[in-house]
Amino acid sequence: MAELPTRARDIRSAIMEQVRNKGSAPTRAELRDRFQLSDEELAADLRALEGAICVACQDEEHADSPVFQDEPLSTPQPPLGELVYARPFATFANHYRVTVDGQQSWFAECAVEACAISGQFPGSDVVVDSVCRQTGQPVRLVGRDGVLLDYSPKTLRVHLGYPMREMPRRVVGWCDFNSFFASEEAAEQWHREHPTIKGVTRSPEQMSRLITELLGKGRLDYDYQPDFPLLVIARNLRRFGLVGVRRGRLPRPDTFWLPTLAMVRDWRRRGLGYYFRFHLR
Numbered sequence: 001m002a003e004l005p006t007r008a009r010d011i012r013s014a015i016m017e018q019v020r021n022k023g024s025a026p027t028r029a030e031l032r033d034r035f036q037l038s039d040e041e042l043a044a045d046l047r048a049l050e051g052a053i054c055v056a057c058q059d060e061e062h063a064d065s066p067v068f069q070d071e072p073l074s075t076p077q078p079p080l081g082e083l084v085y086a087r088p089f090a091t092f093a094n095h096y097r098v099t100v101d102g103q104q105s106w107f108a109e110c111a112v113e114a115c116a117i118s119g120q121f122p123g124s125d126v127v128v129d130s131v132c133r134q135t136g137q138p139v140r141l142v143g144r145d146g147v148l149l150d151y152s153p154k155t156l157r158v159h160l161g162y163p164m165r166e167m168p169r170r171v172v173g174w175c176d177f178n179s180f181f182a183s184e185e186a187a188e189q190w191h192r193e194h195p196t197i198k199g200v201t202r203s204p205e206q207m208s209r210l211i212t213e214l215l216g217k218g219r220l221d222y223d224y225q226p227d228f229p230l231l232v233i234a235r236n237l238r239r240f241g242l243v244g245v246r247r248g249r250l251p252r253p254d255t256f257w258l259p260t261l262a263m264v265r266d267w268r269r270r271g272l273g274y275y276f277r278f279h280l281r
Contacts, residue, residue, distance in 0.1 A: 002274050004052055004225055008045040011035060012054050013222055015086050020120060023105030025083045025091040046083075050171055051272030052225050053215075056085040059172045069110075069133065069179055071095045084172055088113035088120065088216065099127040110178035111158045115204050116211035119146025119219070132182035133159070134190040139180045141204065146212035151204050155183040158207045159190075161199040163256045165263040168270050200256050206241030214240055227277045 004012075011031060019025050026034070032042050049055045063080040066073055074093055078084050083091050088109055090096065096108035100121045108114035108128060118126035122145055130139040141151040161177020162170055170176075177197055181187035187201050214233065218224045237243045237253060244254030267274070 001277055004048055004223075004275055005045065007035065008048045009222060011042075011045050012049055012224075015055065015083065019086045019089050019091070019106070023107075025086050025089075028082060047271055048273050048275065051267070052275035054087055054224070055083055056087070056172050058082050058084040062172055068092075068094045069176060071131070085109045085175070088117050088211070088219070095130050097129045099129070100124050110175035111180045112160060112175075112178045112207050113211065113216075114141060114180075115148055115158060115207040116143065116146045116216060118143030118148075119212050119216065122220070130180050132186055133179040134186040135182050137182040137186075139182070143208070146208070146216075148204055148208035153182050156204055157181045157184055157187050157201040158204055159187055159199050159201050160256075161197050163198075164258065165260045168263060168266040168272060171272075200254070202241035206239070209236075210240040210242075225275050225277055227279075229279055229281055231280050 014031070014034065015025060028042060028046075031037070032039065035042070037045070046055060046057055050057065058078045058080050060080060062077050062084065065077045068077060068090075071094065077092050085091065089098075090107045090109040092107065094107045096110070096114050097104055098106035098108055098114075098117055100106065101124050106117075108117050111130070114128045114130065117128065118124070120126075124144070126143050128139075128141040128143075130141075131137065132139060137153065139152070139156060142149045157180070159177065159179045159181055161179075162174055167174050177199055181190065181201065184201060191197065191199070213236075214228070215226060217227060233240070233242070242253055242257050244252055244256070
């Protein structure tokens, strides 16, 4: 496990400060000028931050796209190479509108992150307004300090399109199919119409806990890196939505969430770096 370089941490801190305060992200040119870096130096730091699941830079597939998750955008997605996600935020206006204490200036990167994005605004009431991907039905979530307090409709499901092992090759595209569905029936109908997407659905509560208590824990800290307490995970598989088929009464990890040797090799080949922390407790 590697530690993020100090300069990369400084860059992340500057990005997140601007996103939280203004709802906008700095451009690469602005970051380069602020930190007096060459293109190559900035690219290396941003790649490290991508490897730590802190940011994502726009790829060729999505650059300047007029849509996101099939929804038309008021302005296109960012151009190639610019920040597209400052996780858990999107850097462009989309259909995950985030309102904090009555002010709407932010957008979540996907349905999964929307369930816990209130953790980015300690002590504030945070509302996320979105839509069902299949029916277009309005979706609303209310949270505080990363805890999901309420949501509608009550049958709401969170869909994840790609297993975790696809993350290295889909640094940007992994969120393409992380969407809300008004019900399990709506998700099943969408799956029948899109048979090549082998996704799963989870409850909003499970995704809120997964981010707040595990994957995104500590994001407000300067020295944040993804942290995985293995015994905590093992004891809370169902709580975090990580349960697969059960044998007898014992839950077991869903292979949808498990890394593979091919994923590790792909991670290294793409130069993402190993910035995940693992420990027993």
